[in-house]
Amino acid sequence: MNSFNNNLAVLLLISIPSIIVANPQSRIVGGEPxxxxxxxxxxxLRNSGxxxxxxxxxxxxxxxxxxxxxxxxxSPSIDEVVAGSLKRTENVTWQQVRTVERFVVHPGYNGTTLDNDLSLLFLTEPYEFNENISSIRLxxxxxxxxxxxxxxxxWGSIQYGEPMFEDLMKVTLDTYTDSVCEEWVEQYVRPEILCxxxxxxxxxxxxGDAGSPLITQGNNTYIAAVLSHFPCPRPDCCGIVGPNDQSTELSFYIxxxxxxxxxxGGGL
Incomplete structure (x- = not known):
């Protein structure tokens, strides 16, 4: 994220590419099932190992x-894309498992700065929508x-080093305008970033929550952003005070x- 990621060991979660190879092990902070x-x-998104x-x-x-x-x-390869289940490891009869035919990474993605941290997964076979599986509006x-x-x-963690949660969790978060976020972090925040x-x-x-959706609520529900991967500079950095999460705001990529x-052939 350019300067947004630099020298923020206390307020933000710094991108350390060498940690990306590690398997995320964690769960949402302050959430509920x-x-x-x-x-x-x-x-x-699952790897066979x-x-x-x-x-x-x-x-x-x-x-x-x-x-x-x-x-x-x-990062570990994505071997399966599992929909319809609240469980992380337990298989349920109504889940649907797909593989990826094509990965399309945003051409401006930078794995060091996390600029344009967005990928599209085109599946080998479409999901069959039902009460457990459907789409979210862009x-x-x-x-x-x-x-x-x-x-x-x-399914991510409360803090780094903690085990993943088995059940899908949710948490309501405040969002911050670029100007307010800049006041917190004392650096420039790119418009494509949602704090x-x-x-x-x-x-x-x-x-473990990287790539997960952040959605709005109420009459105008849509997926606002996907959470960026943010390796941690200290053991207690998840859920710290202020705009501690960075996400890719999808309205800038429509x-x-x-x-x-x-x-x-994505069907949009």
């Missing part, structure tokens, strides 16, 4: 959005989510997403 069907668009490595969101029957860090060659181009609250869902967290701390994502969907 999700209900069946509540996040029917949520998917678990590691298991769950990242989250993602279904935006059409054959297209999933996630963070580019999750598809980085330094935002309109260039709309600003902040200061609307968002809900993050995922989230809580003034009082205690709520946020953690390792034209690119639609173009790739036309090229590769």
């Amino acid at each position: 999700a209900s069946p069907g509540e996040f029917s668009f949520q998917v678990s 590691f298991g769950h490595i990242c989250g993602g969101a279904i935006v059409s029957p054959s297209l999933v959005v996630t963070a580019a860090a999750c598809t980085d060659p330094r 935002p309109s181009a260039y709309i600003e989510t902040a200061p609307k609250p968002v809900v993050l869902s995922g 989230s967290g809580a003034d009082e701390g205690g709520r946020g994502g953690c390792q 034209e690119w997403i639609l173009e790739q969907s036309r090229l590769y």
Whole structure:
């Protein structure tokens, strides 16, 4: 994220590419269990050896959005995209498992700075939608989510080094305008970044939640962003005070997403 990531060992979670190869082991900070069907668009990206490595969101029957860090060659490969289950390891009869036919990483992605941290997963076979599996609407181009609250869902950790949670968790987060976020971090924040967290701390994502969706609530529900991968500079950095999470705000990428969907049959 250019200067946004630099020298923020206390307020923000610094990107350390060498850690990306580690299997994320963690769960959402300050969250509660999700209900069946509540996040029917949520998917678990899994490696055959590691298991769950990242989250993602279904935006059409054959297209999933996630963070580019999750598809980085330094990360474990994504062997399965599992939808319909609240469980991280337990198989359920109504889940659907797909593989990825094509990975499309944003051409501006930088694995060191996490600029343009966005990937599209075009599936080999579309999902069959039902009460447990459906898509989430994309935002309109260039709309600003902040200061609307968002809900993050995922299987990530309370803190680094803690075990993953077996059940899908959710947490409501505050979002911050670029100007407010800049005041917190005392550095420039790119418009494509959505800052989230809580003034009082205690709520946020953690390792294992990368790629998971942040959605708006109410009458205008859409996926606002996908959480970036953020290796941790200290053992207690998840859920710290202020805008401690960084996410890729999708409204700034709608034209690119639609173009790739036309090229590769994403159905948007």
